[in-house]
Amino acid sequence: MSLTREQAAHIAELAKLELSDAEIERLARQLSDILAYAEMLNQLDTTAIAPTASVIPNQNIMRADTLAPSLPRASVLQNAPDTDANREFLRVRAILDE
Amino acid sequence: MAFETRLEQLTAHHAAELVRRGEISSVELTRATLERIAALDDTIHAYLTVTAERALAQARDADARRAHLRRVGETPPPLLGVPMTIKDVISTQGVTTTAGSRILENFAPVYDAAVIEKLHAAGAHLIGKTNPDEFAMGSSTENSAFGVTRNPWDLERVPGGSSGGSAAAMAADEGIFALGTDTGGSVRQPASFTNTVGLRPSYGRVSRWGVIAFASSLDQVGPMTKDVRDAALILQCIAGSDARDSTTVDSPVPNYVEALGQATEPSLQGLRVGVPREYFIAGLAPQVETALRAALTHLETLGAEIHTVQLPHTQYALPTYYLLAPAEASANLARYDSVKYGLRVDAPGDVWDVMRATRGRGFGAEVKRRIMLGAYALSAGYYDAYYLKAQKVRTLIKQDFDNAFAQVDVLVSATTPTPAFRIGEKTDDPLQMYLADIFTLAQPLAGIPALCLPCGFSDGLPIGLQIMARAFDETTMLRVAYAYEQTTDWHTRKPDLSRAAI
Structure with a gap:
């Protein structure tokens, strides 16, 4: 399996990663090498094998539906890159048009 | 008091005992460790953050608490007054936690990880945060955004990774005990490269609340220590379910410390040790293989039966790992979106x-x-x-592991095919x-515990022995490790850092 520059650029967009042309070039090559190595898995017939997503038996862990305090707003905003002047909200550039 | 061992060389169990008995104070212990860090860490660079003042303040509190508990006749918690060294992917309230990333x-x-809460409850206090590969992705600690950590055994070599800072700190006595995280070997491989002990618990044994996520079906927190007893003691303190x-x-x-058994004349009579045939690969360095075979012979002299077993999908x-772990990582790292916390680069344009x-x-x-790679997969x-x-x-x-553990009680292998490699040697490939x-990749995929402890040297570089056990059977794994360690002296050897100190 070899990954083209265009495919690499597409994946970078899916992952929201800004990459230079040189990085795209290098990653396309390195990912192709790694994927070629991973081709080894096709030596195995896994048609009758169930996938393992987790090795533990836990399923649908529930907690009691009770109220408990969450983190104070000041703590939540403490590491925010930008907030409004009153430090009540996270601030980002406009997402929606007027 | 006159003391032959320098305080920073102590193990956690020994240090805690001396503090408990009043033979040393937590302040003395903490200060000695801080002095060691100050003398060596410009060279080793194990730490990203050293919380010196806070550590000394908490050491004073620990000493006051010990005095109080003695007056009222109560037993102090197991790690009272002992400083802890924490990999910088584990959250510590109010102390910068970078995951090695810009x-x-x-x-x-704004809160402590569950393992930090538990170690605080056990009486330990933070002394500093150690250098990891960025988001724990790497095998050399060269992927940290904040510089490489050097191997105390050879400053031109890597300490392994991704918990390289914690391992180097243990090897150089720049700490008493440490925590690392292990997704594909990040506790065990650096332990192997630094002549220290690293324990990866069973998946599900230790809470990951507050640990910066890499690959959630694989990540575990584990002790990184100077001996096996400490690995048992620290696991004891951090294990358990968490809502x-x-x-x-x-x-x-279980009581892991009690399960270690006798220090003198330990016996592994009747224990079945499996040696997976597939772990003798072409790239296994001859001196590593020699050390492994000597270790197997040694286990046999302790009474163990050695059986060759097969793990055919090794x-x-x-x-498998390099598809699953990156896939999970690509999802986990989506949270670094420049909105809630972390870096924001004010590029022109819209929010995207x-x-x-x-x-x-x-x-x-x-x-x-x-x-x-993960987004692609x-x-x-x-x-x-x-x-x-x-x-x-x-x-x-x-x-494979289920089948092997139907025949044997533990599996033993080399931890890494070679000793520590040179800084820069593998960064381009x-x-x-x-x-x-x-x-070290198959055990996390299977969810089983594995431990690495010292078992020899190759041209002055440490070699590690890996012991694996059934899921949630850390007790057997620790008992084998302890029996081996107590009848060998590899773990007592220390690197010569006389020229590295400033």
């Missing part, structure tokens, strides 16, 4: 441009590589061929770097 360079968590981490398993925590662990620029500049090369058209295929092979790898983890 994107979290100024991030100060805040639904992947913890509600199973009673060679598939590496490609800011996000792309932040992630493009905030993440290092290896993290980008894994996000890309999960993307439409490739999901079945890569991600689902790898999940199925994971089932086969787990079945990701696949070569990934191969450094070839013996």
Whole structure:
């Protein structure tokens, strides 16, 4: 399996990663090498094998539906890159048009 | 008091005992460790943050508490007054936690990880945060955004990774005990490279609440220590279920320290040790193989039966891991979106441009590589061929271990095919770097515990022995490790750092 520059650029967009042309070039090559190595898995017939997503038996862990305090707003905003002047909200550039 | 061992050389169990008995104070212990860090860490660079003043203040509190408990006749908690060294992917309230990444360079968590809460409850106090590979992705600690950590045994070599800072701190006595995290060997491989002990618990044994996520079906927190007794003691303190981490398993925590057994004349009579044939690969260094075979002979003299076993899907662990772990990472690292916390690069354009620029500049090369690989493996058209295929092979790898553990009680192998490699030696070839983890990837995929302890040297570089056990059978694993350690002296050897100190 070899990954083209265009495919690499597409994946970078899916992952929201800004990459230079040189990085795209290098990653396309390195990912192709790694994927070629991973081709080894096709030596195995896994048609009758169930996938393992987790090795533990836990399923649908529930907690009691009770109220408990969450983190104070000041703590939540403490590491925010930008907030409004009153430090009540996270601030980002406009997402929606007027 | 006159003391032959310098205080920073102490193990946690010994230090705690001396503090308990009033023979040393926590302040003395903490100060000695801080002085060692000050003397060596410009060279080793094990730490990203040293919390010197806070550590001394907490040491004074610990001494006051010990005096109070003595007056009222109560037993102090097991680690009272002992400083702890924590990998910088584990959240510490109010203390910068970077995960070795620019994107979290100024991030100060607002709460402690569950393991930190538990160690505080056991009486320990933080002394500093150690250098990891960025987001724990790597095998050499060279992927940290904040510089490489040097191996105390040879300053031109890597300490392993991704918990390289914690391992180097233990080897150089720049700490008493440490925590690391292990997704594909990140506790065991650095232990192997530094003549220290690293324990990866069973998946589900230790809460990951507050641990910065890399690959959630694989990540575990584990002790990194100077001996096996400390690994048991620290595991004892951090193990157990946690309502805040639904992947913890509600199973009673055994008394790991008690399970170690006798220090003098230990016996492994009747214990069945399996040696997986597939771990004798072409790339296994002759001196590593010699050390491994000597260790097996030694276990035999302690009464163990040695059996050759097969783990036929061993060679598939590496490609399986390098599809699953990056896939999970690409999802986990989506949270670094420049909105809630972490870096924001104020690029021109809209919110998406800011996000792309932040992630493009905030993440290092290896993290980008894994996000890309993972996003590709999960993307439409490739999901079945890569991600689902790898999940199925994971089932086969787990079945290998189930079959082996039907025949034997523990499995023993080398931890790494070679001793520590040189700084820069593998940075240009990701696949070569990934191969450094070839013996430590299958256990996380199967969810079983594994431990690395010292078993020899090759031209002055440490060699590690890996012991694996059934899921949630850390007690047997620790008992074997302790019997081996107490009848050998590899773990007592220390690197010569007389020229590294300033």
